[in-house]
Amino acid sequence: MSSPITCHVLNTVSGTPADNLKATLTLLSRSTTGLQAGLSFNAVTNDDGRVKEWAAAEDGTTLNAVMDKYGQGDKIACSIKFEIGAWYEERGTESFWPEVEIKFYVKKGERHYHVPCLVGPWTYTTYRGS
Numbered sequence: 001m002s003s004p005i006t007c008h009v010l011n012t013v014s015g016t017p018a019d020n021l022k023a024t025l026t027l028l029s030r031s032t033t034g035l036q037a038g039l040s041f042n043a044v045t046n047d048d049g050r051v052k053e054w055a056a057a058e059d060g061t062t063l064n065a066v067m068d069k070y071g072q073g074d075k076i077a078c079s080i081k082f083e084i085g086a087w088y089e090e091r092g093t094e095s096f097w098p099e100v101e102i103k104f105y106v107k108k109g110e111r112h113y114h115v116p117c118l119v120g121p122w123t124y125t126t127y128r129g130s
Contacts, residue, residue, distance in 0.1 A: 002052060004067040005106065005113045007080055008129065009049045012120040013093070017049025021087045025054055025063065028077040028103065039066065067106070079103045080115055088121050095121040102126050 005025060009018035026040045041054035041063050054063045085098035097119075106113055114129035 003054055003063055004111075005054070005063065005078070005080075005115070007045075007051045007115040007117065009045055009082060009117045009119060011049075012118050012123070017045070017047065018082075018087065018119060019045055019047050019049055021045040021049070022083040023051055024081045026079045026081070027066070028079055075105050075107050077103060077105055080117075082117060082119070084119055084124070093121050097121075097124065100124045104128070 007023065009021055009023075010016070011018045021044065023043050023045065024040050025043070027037055029037055039057050039059075039061060041057055043051040043054045045051055056062045079101055081099050081101045083098075084100045085095045088095035100117065100119060102115055102117060104113070104115065115126060116129045117124060117126045
């Protein structure tokens with residue numbers, strides 16, 4: 001089963017995928033079924049700048065299990081944080097952003113959430129992808 005939340009990061013300076021970029025997905029709000037706020041899942045973007053799967057949380061919980069558990073109609077605030085500053089520094093470029101954090105809602109019944117991010121050392125933008 002593929003992840004219900006994926007992302008894609010592109011480097012606007014070079015027009016290429018932001019590969020090997022650390023990302024953290026965090027649940028920011030509690031659901032009515034008792035999901036814990038603060039539960040986090042980590043990943044690193046692949047060669048195409050994508051995260052297709054997230055590692056299980058420290059307690060072993062998977063993102064798929066979380067998404068299967070929460071109640072119909074629940075709306076949960078989430079965040080994806082990208083470690084942009086360190087990523088650009090590793091490539092010899094200074095960045096204004098130490099990190100870029102995108103906050104969004106997920107709702108039960110939605111089949112998939114894709115969160116693209118276009119990043120540069122001085123700017124970023126995002127949208128709900130498909």
